[in-house]
Amino acid sequence: MKKNAEETVVMKKKLPLRRQAVQWGITIVIVLIAALMVAPFVWMISASFKMQKDVMSIPIKWIPEYFYPDNYFKVLHINAGASTDYHFILSYWNSIKVSTISTVVGVLSALLAGYAFAKLKFRGSNVLFILYLAQMMVPSQLTLIPRFMIFSNLGMTNTHMSLILPKIVTVSSCFMFRQAFLGVPDDLREAARIDGAGEFRIWAQVMVPMVRATMAAQATVQFLESWNSYLDPLVFLSHWRKWTLTVALDQFVSIEGTQYNLTMAASCMAIIPVLLVFLFGQKYFMKGLTVGAVKG
Amino acid sequence: MKKDQGRRKRILRENLIAWTFLLPSAVGMVLFSLIPLLISLYVSLTDWNFASGLGNWNFVWFDNFKQLWSDSWFIASLKNTLIYAVITVPVSLVLSLILAAVIDDFCKKKAAGVVRVAMYMPHICNSVAISAVWMALYSKYGPFSLLLRALGWSDPPRFLADYVWALPALMLVSIWAGLGYRVFIYSASLTALPRDLYESADIDGGTWFQKFRYITVPLLKPTTFFLTVTGIISSFKVFAYTNVMTKGGPGSATYTMVYYVYTTAFKYNRMGYASAVAVILFFMLLVITIIQWIHNSRDEKR
Numbered sequence: 001m002k003k004n005a006e007e008t009v010v011m012k013k014k015l016p017l018r019r020q021a022v023q024w025g026i027t028i029v030i031v032l033i034a035a036l037m038v039a040p041f042v043w044m045i046s047a048s049f050k051m052q053k054d055v056m057s058i059p060i061k062w063i064p065e066y067f068y069p070d071n072y073f074k075v076l077h078i079n080a081g082a083s084t085d086y087h088f089i090l091s092y093w094n095s096i097k098v099s100t101i102s103t104v105v106g107v108l109s110a111l112l113a114g115y116a117f118a119k120l121k122f123r124g125s126n127v128l129f130i131l132y133l134a135q136m137m138v139p140s141q142l143t144l145i146p147r148f149m150i151f152s153n154l155g156m157t158n159t160h161m162s163l164i165l166p167k168i169v170t171v172s173s174c175f176m177f178r179q180a181f182l183g184v185p186d187d188l189r190e191a192a193r194i195d196g197a198g199e200f201r202i203w204a205q206v207m208v209p210m211v212r213a214t215m216a217a218q219a220t221v222q223f224l225e226s227w228n229s230y231l232d233p234l235v236f237l238s239h240w241r242k243w244t245l246t247v248a249l250d251q252f253v254s255i256e257g258t259q260y261n262l263t264m265a266a267s268c269m270a271i272i273p274v275l276l277v278f279l280f281g282q283k284y285f286m287k288g289l290t291v292g293a294v295k296g
Numbered sequence: 297m298k299k300d301q302g303r304r305k306r307i308l309r310e311n312l313i314a315w316t317f318l319l320p321s322a323v324g325m326v327l328f329s330l331i332p333l334l335i336s337l338y339v340s341l342t343d344w345n346f347a348s349g350l351g352n353w354n355f356v357w358f359d360n361f362k363q364l365w366s367d368s369w370f371i372a373s374l375k376n377t378l379i380y381a382v383i384t385v386p387v388s389l390v391l392s393l394i395l396a397a398v399i400d401d402f403c404k405k406k407a408a409g410v411v412r413v414a415m416y417m418p419h420i421c422n423s424v425a426i427s428a429v430w431m432a433l434y435s436k437y438g439p440f441s442l443l444l445r446a447l448g449w450s451d452p453p454r455f456l457a458d459y460v461w462a463l464p465a466l467m468l469v470s471i472w473a474g475l476g477y478r479v480f481i482y483s484a485s486l487t488a489l490p491r492d493l494y495e496s497a498d499i500d501g502g503t504w505f506q507k508f509r510y511i512t513v514p515l516l517k518p519t520t521f522f523l524t525v526t527g528i529i530s531s532f533k534v535f536a537y538t539n540v541m542t543k544g545g546p547g548s549a550t551y552t553m554v555y556y557v558y559t560t561a562f563k564y565n566r567m568g569y570a571s572a573v574a575v576i577l578f579f580m581l582l583v584i585t586i587i588q589w590i591h592n593s594r595d596e597k598r
Contacts, residue, residue: 026402033395034411037472041417043439044429056437109320122314128322135329137585141533141554142578145339145561145571146332153350169324199313228422230536231554235562246424250540253428260432267425278420282413286480 041271048072048265055260071265075252087240088269091248098160098233098244099226102167106222107215109168114177115203119189135171140232148235162236163244167226173218180214181207227274245270340572346565353568360572370573372548373556376463377532380470380552385527388471388478389520395475396482397508412483415476423473423536430469431456431541456542462549466537474530478523485519486512518595525588532581553577 042062047055048071050064075088116122117129151162184207192202208215230246237243243251249270256262315322340360344353364370395415399408418426433440434455444452455465489512497507535554538544544551544559553573561570 023402023404026398027404027407030395030399030403030411031407034414037475038414038417039439040429040433040472043433047432055432056435058437058442060439060442109324112317112319113321116314116317120310120314120317122311125314128318131330132325135325137582138329138333139533139578139581141535141557142336142574143329143332144557145567145574146335147328148561149335149339149350149567150327150332166324166328169321169328171325171329174321199317203317224420228420230422230424230539231558234539235558246422249422249424249428253424253431253540258435260435263428264432267428270425271421274420274422275417278417279413282416286413286416 041275044264044267044271047260048268050261052259052261055264068261071261072269074262075266075269087243088245088248088252088266090241091243091245092269094160094243095227095245098163099223101160102164102226103219103223105164106167106170106173107219110170110173110177110218111208111211111215112203113169113174114179115181115207117174117178118181119186119207120199132171132174135169140166144231144235151236157236158238158242159236160242163226163229163232167222170218170222173222176214176218177211180211184210224274336571336574336578339568340575342568344566344568344571346561346567356568360569361576363569364572364576369548369551370556373544373551373553373573374576376549376551377534377553379463380467380534381528381531384467384470384474384531385524388474388527389523391471392475392478392523393482393513393516393520396479396486397512399479400483400486401504412476412480416480417476418473419477421473424540426469426473427537427540430465434465434541457546459546459549462542462546466534466541466550469537469541470531470534474527478527481523482516482519485516489515521588521591525584528584529581532577532584 043060046062046064049068050061050071051066051068054061054065077087077089113132117125117132147162147166148157151157151159156162188206188210189202192206197205228246229244230250233244233247234250237247240248240251249266252266253263256266339353341355341357342353343356343359399411403411432438435441436454440455441452453461455461493511493515494507497511502510533554534552535558538550538552538555539558542550544555554577557570557573557577560566560573
């Protein structure tokens with residue numbers, strides 16, 4: 001009996017050891033795969049600090065031999081020398097402006113609509129809700145031509161308004177907020193009403209603070225969508241003064257083409273700020289971007 | 297009577313308040329979604345050319361659609377879009393499912409977190425910048441060709457300029473960019489799975505692969521379905537990669553439907569014809585969404 005017990009003890013010790021080896025081995029493989037997936041970004045950063053003749057040197061030098069920040073000055077137009085004016089700073093500003101306003105407008109209107117659908121009784125609520133649902137199926141690619149038609153008729157092409165105005169309705173956000181408001185107990189509303197608060201005050205001071213998590217998530221999603229949007233600004237904005245970052249970068253790439261050191265510097269400038277924000281707030285970022293994807 | 301009037305007044309008030317709450321988004325929906333949808337459907341039945349001005353169009357019924365079926369560029373864009381979906385979606389699903397399961401079961405906890413975040417990064421970057429980076433990677437002496445040479449392919453093609461390789465090259469970028477997101481979704485679903493099935497499998501001495509094949513994969517079916525649908529939808533909408541990296545070329549090798557809509561409408565001003573393509577795309581998306589709805593409502597009933 002004693003011997004038997006000893007044996008099991010030995011086995012128990014052995015098993016974790018083998019398992020640990022497997023764990024380490026697989027961890028290393030997975031880390032290598034992840035490294036391979038991140039490699040394009042690393043290469044981008046490294047190439048953005050190289051001189052043009054060094055970019056494609058063999059073997060790849062991940063750390064540039066000569067540190068050459070002039071690429072960035074050229075892109076930023078601090079020191080003339082690139083073949084055209086790029087005005088990246090201006091398009092940066094445009095992107096920040098458009099994305100911020102779009103997000104504020106979009107989240108606010110969705111907060112209002114979501115609340116109405118969740119908590120208010122009104123005639124036609126079912127029909128309207130179905131209409132909203134149906135709009136989820138209408139892709140922005142389909143409405144692109146009519147929107148262009150409407151805005152050019154109003155003389156509003158080449159304005160940032162043409163990008164911001166349609167963001168007043170983000171159907172998916174309306175649903176998320178409806179879902180969130182449904183989870184807030186009605187007692188809170190009743191209590192506030194007894195205290196004499198009107199519906200708007202209840203909404204602003206009692207209900208909205210209760211759905212802060214959804215708000216943060218939807219704001220993240222909307223901001224990122226607006227920041228990365230490409231087809232709409234490409235169609236609506238014809239003048240470089242109005243270009244957002246994606247359009248400016250596109251133009252830059254098509255003009256500079258094979259000057260990879262310059263295009264990589266420009267790409268870095270478009271990607272790195274978003275990546276930094278992502279890395280610092282990643283937990284909450286990833287949650288925000290995946291709500292609704294996982295049930296239960 | 298008075299009581300009734302009072303009630304009616306209250307109901308009216310309630311309605312007014314509710315509609316004020318809904319006003320911004322409802323107006324937005326009508327102006328930027330509903331009316332454009334109707335205009336789209338109508339314009340797709342006209343021969344409207346943007347150069348001839350608004351309203352200067354002839355109603356041609358289904359001529360645009362008839363013409364499309366003999367338009368080799370459209371056929372190419374439709375074919376490419378379908379190939380894109382049929383290949384990228386399953387490949388990235390299989391890869392991400394395996395990766396997620398392996399990371400979840402074998403990786404050191406800390407490493408797992410870092411790896412997931414690292415893989416997720418491309419998902420939040422804008423597709424123009426990603427295209428710029430991959431154009432450099434794919435260039436003749438770029439790192440990608442270098443890697444392939446190191447792996448023993450002595451003469452790799454110039455991917456983006458090669459008729460056969462251009463589309464697969466774009467698909468690789470898509471798979472790369474979306475993989476981390478899918479791994480993350482799968483990981484999130486994995487943690488929500490019930491443990492007891494795995495425990496009883498352990499008692500029966502099941503191997504990892506058996507557990508993966510007979511427990512994990514079936515249990516993750518809802519997630520797989522969700523990712524399949526969203527994957528198909530987003531590959532139907534591919535635009536940035538083609539527009540930045542290949543301009544649809546070489547020839548029609550990487551023409552996608554959205555790219556065809558874009559060029560037809562905004563390069564050649566053929567709004568009516570382009571709308572017809574957009575309408576076809578819309579119906580393709582509609583079919584996918586309806587399948588999803590039927591599936592979901594059946595799930596809820598169960």
